Amino acid sequence: MCKVVQGIGNKIGEGGCAEVFEWEDGSKIIKLAKPNTIPAALQAELHHCQTAWACGLPVPRPYDLVVVEGRSGIVFERIYGDPIIKRFVERAVEQSRTQQPIDIMKDYIEAKITAKLFHQIHSHAVARMPSQRENIKNDINRAQYLTDAEKAAVIAELDGLPIKQQLCHGDPNPGNILVRDNDAVIIDWNNASTGNPEADLAEYVIMIRYAILPPHLPSEASVLLDATRETCINLFMEEYERLSGIRYADVEPWILPVAARKLVADGISEEEKRLLINEIRRRLHIC
Structure with missing residues (x-):
């Protein structure tokens, strides 16, 4: 179940399936799905990243699925690199x-x-x-x-x-x-x-x-x-x-x-x- 929240920061990136925005105090980002991405794909991505994180691999820490202004997204640790x-x-x-x-x-x-x-x-x-x-x-x-x-x-x-x-x-x-x-x-x-x-x-x-x-x-x-x-x-x-x-x-x-x-x-x-x-x-x- 996605948590419904409001409010995002500046846009910092974009790909074929999602847009990336600052989140909270800037220590996190949110990856918001575009219309061509189904919620199940986000669920899968979150699971895959959680698996990689649990293995101790160098990945952004995954947090949660949320909904912002009707759009599903995943909150991650922000990586400066x-x-x-x-x-x-x-x-x-x-x-x-x-x-x-x-x-x-x-x-x-x-x-x-x-x-x-x-x-x-x-x-x-x-x-x-x-x-x-x-x-x-x-x-x-x-x-x-x-x-x-x-x-x-x-x-x-x-x-x-x-x-x-x-x-x-x-x-x-x-x-x-x-x-x-x-x-x-x-x-x-x-x-x-x-x-x-x-x-x-x-x-x-x-x-x-x-x-x-x-x-x-x-x-x-x-x-x-x-x-x-x-x-x-x-x-x-x-x-x-x-x-x-x-x-x-x-x-x-x-x-x-x-x-x-x-x-x-x-x-x-x-x-x-x-x-x-x-x-x-x-x-x-x-x-």
Whole structure:
């Protein structure tokens, strides 16, 4: 049951499914659902974040479900930190302005921070969470860009992959990772599940490799991203392998099903979806 309350502070962020506002004395935020988000989705996100919090993971402390002016929302601890994507954009603009060479050490530091964060998450096995594999299959079947035969072929590849039961975030993009005092906090747990860490890692690799940055970001960010995509992936995977023993070769088979499930995502452009479709069909042809 949601508690009905009134009054919010300044708006501080917005995503595809929610708006974020200051709450109470500023030590908390409220994530208010947009019309395209059903209350059950908020209930699930709260449960997932409570589960992660109970595991001692670096997540915002979740408090309660509330209703504000007829809109459902979740109250969280407010985290003061910069998203990795914001830090990346600022670095790109500064390097362009000062004509500095690419500083790979900063990419290395952030790759280490991110790999450590993912390893912390994946070190836990939890109960009462959605099945990652079923979520992926459902998304693949909803993908309008693939034929029925292509969907069946991708799912057949997925069915041949090993089964694990680890906690996975489900949307590990750089906008959901906040850096605070050289440590990371991860937000937006609505897609969390129990399954294979390799799927989370594949999601991250795909985002770095194929992302098309939004047009409102400075062009310098796209230039830097294009110059460092594979380096960032290699640095990240080297650190994750050091921590976990999982190699890029273990992640590679998951690229196909995770790329297919991303075709239903609202937050990526048609251009990015075309890149993913081309990659999916290339891999199916090889298979």
